[in-house]
Amino acid sequence: MSKLKILKLINKIYSTPQIYLSTSFFILFLITLKRISVPNSITAILLLLGTMFTHLIFIKIKFSKAANKINKKFSPWIFSLSALLSLFTANHIFNNANLILGNFADRIIGIAVFEGVDVAARSFLYIELVAVSIIVFLLTFFIFSKIDHLIDRLNTKNNLKNERDLLFTFSLSSLFLLIFHYLNGTEIFINIFDILVFLTFLSYLLLLATIFFEKVDKRFSLLLTNGDLQVLSFLFPLVIFFTRWAFVNGSFTFNYGYFYPYFPLWIAFWVFIRLFVWHSSQEVTQSRVYSVLSAGIPMLAIPVSISLSNEIQYTLSNVLPWSAHRFATISTFFLIGTSAIFYFINRRSQSKTKFAQNYFLPILVATVVMFNSHTNFIETPRGFDMFHNGENLIATQQLFSFQKIPFVNIFPTHGISYMVGQTLYSMINGYRPFEPWLWEWITKIFEVVLLYFVLSKITNPIFSAVTIIFIPFIGIFGGQHFTYGYNTYLASTYYFTSFLAGLTLVWVLKKPNFLRLTILWLASVFLLTWRADFGIASFASILFILLTVLLYRKLNSIKTKLKLKNVLFSLVLVIAFTLLLVITLSVANKESFIEILRLNYEFVKFQALAQGLLTIANSFSPMSVFQYLILPSISIFYILVFIFRLFIRKDTHFAGFKYLLLFLAIFSLIISIRSVQRQTLVVLGYNSYLFVFLAICIPFYLNEGKKEISTFLFIAILLAYQFILPNNTLLVKSGPLIDKYSWKNKESRVRVNDSQYKILKTFLNNNLDDDQTFLDLTSSPLLYVVSNRKFINYFTPNAYYTSELIQGSVLEKIEKAYKNGEIPIVIFRQPDTNANNIDGVPNEIRSYRIYEYIYKNYKAAGYVNGYMIWVSNNFTLKNTNGLTVNKSFIQDFNLKKLPYIWGTYDNLRAKEKTVILSSLINGPEVLSPTKDAVLSFDKNLDKSSGNYIHLRVQNDNQGTLKIVYGQSPQSTIAMDLITSNKPIDYLIRISSQYSWTNQNTNSIKIYTSTKINLVQAFIRKGD
Incomplete structure (x- = not known):
C-alpha cells in the first residue's frame, strides 16, 4: 500500500463523525475523573493535533459532508465547553509545573538562584500556558462544531435542544467557578467544580447517546431527549444514596467515592426506561413515561423527608419512644409507597406537565436549603441583643401565652416574616422560649424556591437551579443577615418574598381577568402582612405597571383584555375584604378597629422623622456613590426602557419575564428609601437590595432574541461583581448533610446562656403574681419572652412611643393596667446606655408624656443586673434578693x-x-x-x-x-x-x-x- 493511500485511509478514519465523538468523549471522561497525568494529557493533545492535521491536509478529499462542514452560527455550548477545556488544561499544566532550579550552567548567580527558582522555566511556562490555551480552545471548538453540525443534519427532536442547554449550563457554570476560584481562592469551589464537570460529562454522554441511537433505536433516542427524564436521571442516584443512608443509618456525607456508583446507577436508570417501554406503542410509551415522572415526585422528596422525619420524631418523642433511624426508615418506605401509588394513578395519563420545572428542580432547591438551614439545637451566645432578639420572638410568645393576635393586639414590627416558622413550630410542639427559632428553614425554603421560579422565568429552569445551588449567587442580594441568636449563619433572603407578587403579576398579564386581578391584590395584602413596607412597595409597583399599560393602550386605541374597571373594582373588593377581616378580629378581641387603623397609619407616616438618622454616609466615598447613585440608577434604567419601548417604539410584545424584572426594579427603588432613612450606609453598611440582581439581568431585559448570549453576559457581569465585591455565600452544605438525633420526651432543644438577665428574671418572677407583668422602657422586649410575661402595649420598640397619637394610646393602656394593679414594676433603664438614649435622643424626651406619668405614679427602687427598677407608689417588693438599693440617677x-x-x-x-x-x-x-x-x-x-x-x-x-x-x-x-x-x-x-x-x-x-x-x-x- 502506497504512502498516499495510507494517508487517505488515516484521514478517512479521522474525518468520520465517530472519531470526533469518541475523541472528545475520551478527553471529557479523563477530565471528569481528574485522572489526567502529564503523559495522558500529552497523549490527548497529540490525538487532537493529529486529527486536526490530517483533516487540514486532505480537506479536498471528500468523505463525510457532515464531518467536513462547520456551522456558520455556532451553538453557545461550543464556546463554553471549549473555554472550559482550554482553561482546565492550562490549569492542569500550571498545577504540575516544576519551577525548582535543576542546573547551574555557567555558574550564573542571581537572587532567583539563591532561592533555587528556575525563572527561565517560569517564562517558558507562561508561553506554554498561552499557547496551550489557544490550541486546546481551537481544537475543541473545531471538534464540537463538527458535532453540532452533525446534530443539525439529524432529524432529532428539537435538534437536541435540551442536551445543548444542559451542556451550556453545566460548562458555563464550571467555567465561572474555575475563574472565581482563582480570583477568590476558596477551596470549597473546587469540590463543587468537580460536581459540575461531572454533570457536564454526563450531559455530553447524553448528547452522544442520542446521536448514536438516532439510527439504531429511534424511540430510545426520543426518550433521551426528554428534559424531564434527563433531570430525573441526574437526581435518581442521589435518591438511592439517601435511601441507603436512611436504611443503614449512614453518614449522609458525600465524598469523591460516590462518583463511581453514581455513574452505573445513572446508566441503570436509562436501561430501565428503555426496557420499561419495550415494544410499546407511542401512546403507551407516553403514558408510561408520564407515570414514571409522576412517581418521581415523592421519590425525590426522600432526602428532605429524612430531616423532616427527625422533626416528627421529636414531636412524638413523648408518645413513641422510637429512634430517629426508625422514623427515617418509615418516612422513606412511605415515600416509596407513595411513588408506587402515583405511578398506578397516572399510568394512563398523557398530560404535558413540566415535571422538571415545576416539581423536580423546586424539590431539589428546597432540599438543599433544608440541609443548609436546618439545625437540631440552638446554643445561644453569651451576649443577647435584648432588643432585636426580643423583637423577633415577642409576637409569637404573646400569641401562644396570652392569645394576642398579630396586628390586632400587638404589632409585629417586621410583620409575620419572623412568625411563620415560629408559629408552626409552636402549634405542633408547644411554645417554649427560643425554640420557635428552629423552624426558620420553612421561610428560607419558601423564599429560595420563589427565587428559583423568578430565575426560571428569566433564564431557564436548569440554569436557575444550578446557579442557585452551585455558584455564589445568593450573596449578591441585599438585606439583613440575622443569626437568630445562635451560630448558624443564614444567607440573606430578606427581599425574596416580594417575588410572589411579581410572579403573580406575570400570571395575571397572560390572562388579565377579574379573578386573577383579585388574586394579585391578595398577594400584595399578604406582603403587607409579611412586612408593611413590602406591601406598600408591591401595591405601588403593580399600580404603576398596570396603569401605564392601560394608558398606552388607551392613547393608541388598542383593544385589551386588561380593563381599568376590573383593576380598580378588584382592588376595592380586596381592600374591603381586608378591612372586614380586621374589623371582625378587632371586635372578637375587644379592640377598637378605628384605633388600630390610626396606629398603623401613624406607624407608616412617622417612620422618616421618628427613625431617620442624621447622616446616610460617614463621608463621600466610592461606596457611597455606588450605594446612592449607581444602584438606584439601575431601576431608573429599567423604568425608562419600559416607557421608551411602550410609548416611543410602540412595542406591545413585552415578554412576561420583563414585566417581572420591571416590577422588581420599581419595588427595589421604593424599598431602598430605607437607605436614606434608618437603614443607611452608616448603620447597615452596604445593601444592594435587588439592584445588583437587576443589573445582572439587564442583558435579558434588553435582548429580544435567543437567551444564550444574555446568559453569557449574566455570568460575566456576576463574575465582575464578585471580583469587585466578593461574597462566598453558598447554599451547598459541607460535611454531613443531615445530623439526626434521637429525642426523648420532647427534651429541651435550647442551650441558653442566661447570665445576661437571669437575676432580673428571677427578681421579676419573685415579685410579680401570675396575672401581673412589668413595663419595659429600655427597648428590652426579650425580658417579656424569657419571663413569659404579658406585653400590654401595641408597638414593641420604645422608639415608636412618640407622637401625640401613639403616646396617647400607650398611656391609655398603661393607665388601665396601673389601675388594675397589673404593672407594679417598671424597667426604667438598662446597662446599655445607648438603649437609654436611642440615636442620642433621651427616651424621657421622646416619650415625655409616658415618663411624666411614671414620675407621678412610680418611684426608684434600685438596680438588678444593671437594670434600674422602679415600683408603683402603692406596691411593696416581696423579695429584694438581687436588688442593689441606689435611687440616684443623672438626667443630662x-x-x-x-x-x-x-x-x-x-x-x-x-x-x-x-x-x-x-x-x-x-x-x-x-x-x-x-x-x-x-x-x-x-x-x-x-x-x-x-x-x-x-x-x-x-x-x-x-x-x-x-x-x-x-x-x-x-x-x-x-x-x-x-x-x-x-x-x-x-x-x-x-x-x-x-x-x-x-x-x-x-x-x-x-x-x-x-x-x-x-x-x-x-x-x-x-x-
Whole structure:
C-alpha cells in the first residue's frame, strides 16, 4: 500500500463523525475523573493535533459532508465547553509545573538562584500556558462544531435542544467557578467544580447517546431527549444514596467515592426506561413515561423527608419512644409507597406537565436549603441583643401565652416574616422560649424556591437551579443577615418574598381577568402582612405597571383584555375584604378597629422623622456613590426602557419575564428609601437590595432574541461583581448533610446562656403574681419572652412611643393596667446606655408624656443586673434578693435644635395656647459666658399636666444654652441657639425630667456659651 493511500485511509478514519465523538468523549471522561497525568494529557493533545492535521491536509478529499462542514452560527455550548477545556488544561499544566532550579550552567548567580527558582522555566511556562490555551480552545471548538453540525443534519427532536442547554449550563457554570476560584481562592469551589464537570460529562454522554441511537433505536433516542427524564436521571442516584443512608443509618456525607456508583446507577436508570417501554406503542410509551415522572415526585422528596422525619420524631418523642433511624426508615418506605401509588394513578395519563420545572428542580432547591438551614439545637451566645432578639420572638410568645393576635393586639414590627416558622413550630410542639427559632428553614425554603421560579422565568429552569445551588449567587442580594441568636449563619433572603407578587403579576398579564386581578391584590395584602413596607412597595409597583399599560393602550386605541374597571373594582373588593377581616378580629378581641387603623397609619407616616438618622454616609466615598447613585440608577434604567419601548417604539410584545424584572426594579427603588432613612450606609453598611440582581439581568431585559448570549453576559457581569465585591455565600452544605438525633420526651432543644438577665428574671418572677407583668422602657422586649410575661402595649420598640397619637394610646393602656394593679414594676433603664438614649435622643424626651406619668405614679427602687427598677407608689417588693438599693440617677439632656423646632413649628401652638404660670424675668437680660442667670419661681406652681420653660432669645452668634437645676446630682438640659437678628422662641419640656416633677425646685440657672439677649422667660403649664 502506497504512502498516499495510507494517508487517505488515516484521514478517512479521522474525518468520520465517530472519531470526533469518541475523541472528545475520551478527553471529557479523563477530565471528569481528574485522572489526567502529564503523559495522558500529552497523549490527548497529540490525538487532537493529529486529527486536526490530517483533516487540514486532505480537506479536498471528500468523505463525510457532515464531518467536513462547520456551522456558520455556532451553538453557545461550543464556546463554553471549549473555554472550559482550554482553561482546565492550562490549569492542569500550571498545577504540575516544576519551577525548582535543576542546573547551574555557567555558574550564573542571581537572587532567583539563591532561592533555587528556575525563572527561565517560569517564562517558558507562561508561553506554554498561552499557547496551550489557544490550541486546546481551537481544537475543541473545531471538534464540537463538527458535532453540532452533525446534530443539525439529524432529524432529532428539537435538534437536541435540551442536551445543548444542559451542556451550556453545566460548562458555563464550571467555567465561572474555575475563574472565581482563582480570583477568590476558596477551596470549597473546587469540590463543587468537580460536581459540575461531572454533570457536564454526563450531559455530553447524553448528547452522544442520542446521536448514536438516532439510527439504531429511534424511540430510545426520543426518550433521551426528554428534559424531564434527563433531570430525573441526574437526581435518581442521589435518591438511592439517601435511601441507603436512611436504611443503614449512614453518614449522609458525600465524598469523591460516590462518583463511581453514581455513574452505573445513572446508566441503570436509562436501561430501565428503555426496557420499561419495550415494544410499546407511542401512546403507551407516553403514558408510561408520564407515570414514571409522576412517581418521581415523592421519590425525590426522600432526602428532605429524612430531616423532616427527625422533626416528627421529636414531636412524638413523648408518645413513641422510637429512634430517629426508625422514623427515617418509615418516612422513606412511605415515600416509596407513595411513588408506587402515583405511578398506578397516572399510568394512563398523557398530560404535558413540566415535571422538571415545576416539581423536580423546586424539590431539589428546597432540599438543599433544608440541609443548609436546618439545625437540631440552638446554643445561644453569651451576649443577647435584648432588643432585636426580643423583637423577633415577642409576637409569637404573646400569641401562644396570652392569645394576642398579630396586628390586632400587638404589632409585629417586621410583620409575620419572623412568625411563620415560629408559629408552626409552636402549634405542633408547644411554645417554649427560643425554640420557635428552629423552624426558620420553612421561610428560607419558601423564599429560595420563589427565587428559583423568578430565575426560571428569566433564564431557564436548569440554569436557575444550578446557579442557585452551585455558584455564589445568593450573596449578591441585599438585606439583613440575622443569626437568630445562635451560630448558624443564614444567607440573606430578606427581599425574596416580594417575588410572589411579581410572579403573580406575570400570571395575571397572560390572562388579565377579574379573578386573577383579585388574586394579585391578595398577594400584595399578604406582603403587607409579611412586612408593611413590602406591601406598600408591591401595591405601588403593580399600580404603576398596570396603569401605564392601560394608558398606552388607551392613547393608541388598542383593544385589551386588561380593563381599568376590573383593576380598580378588584382592588376595592380586596381592600374591603381586608378591612372586614380586621374589623371582625378587632371586635372578637375587644379592640377598637378605628384605633388600630390610626396606629398603623401613624406607624407608616412617622417612620422618616421618628427613625431617620442624621447622616446616610460617614463621608463621600466610592461606596457611597455606588450605594446612592449607581444602584438606584439601575431601576431608573429599567423604568425608562419600559416607557421608551411602550410609548416611543410602540412595542406591545413585552415578554412576561420583563414585566417581572420591571416590577422588581420599581419595588427595589421604593424599598431602598430605607437607605436614606434608618437603614443607611452608616448603620447597615452596604445593601444592594435587588439592584445588583437587576443589573445582572439587564442583558435579558434588553435582548429580544435567543437567551444564550444574555446568559453569557449574566455570568460575566456576576463574575465582575464578585471580583469587585466578593461574597462566598453558598447554599451547598459541607460535611454531613443531615445530623439526626434521637429525642426523648420532647427534651429541651435550647442551650441558653442566661447570665445576661437571669437575676432580673428571677427578681421579676419573685415579685410579680401570675396575672401581673412589668413595663419595659429600655427597648428590652426579650425580658417579656424569657419571663413569659404579658406585653400590654401595641408597638414593641420604645422608639415608636412618640407622637401625640401613639403616646396617647400607650398611656391609655398603661393607665388601665396601673389601675388594675397589673404593672407594679417598671424597667426604667438598662446597662446599655445607648438603649437609654436611642440615636442620642433621651427616651424621657421622646416619650415625655409616658415618663411624666411614671414620675407621678412610680418611684426608684434600685438596680438588678444593671437594670434600674422602679415600683408603683402603692406596691411593696416581696423579695429584694438581687436588688442593689441606689435611687440616684443623672438626667443630662442635650436637646440640640428641638427647643427651637418646638417653639417655632409646633402645630399644637403650645407657646400660645398654654397658660403662663410664672414670668422668670422682669425685662430683657444680657447673658454671656462670664455672666449666667439664676431665675427663681414659686416651688408650688402647678405641675399636674407637666410644664414648659419658654425662652425668647436673640443672639448674633451660634452657641449653646444650658439649664441646670435641682438637688445633687443636678439635672441639666442643653440646647442649640439659632443665630437671628430678632428674638426666637424656644420651648423646653422641663417636666420630662424627674427632678422637676418630684423635687421642690424653686430656681433654675442658665449658662450660655455666647453672648445672648434673653428677652423673655416663662414657665408654662403643660398641654
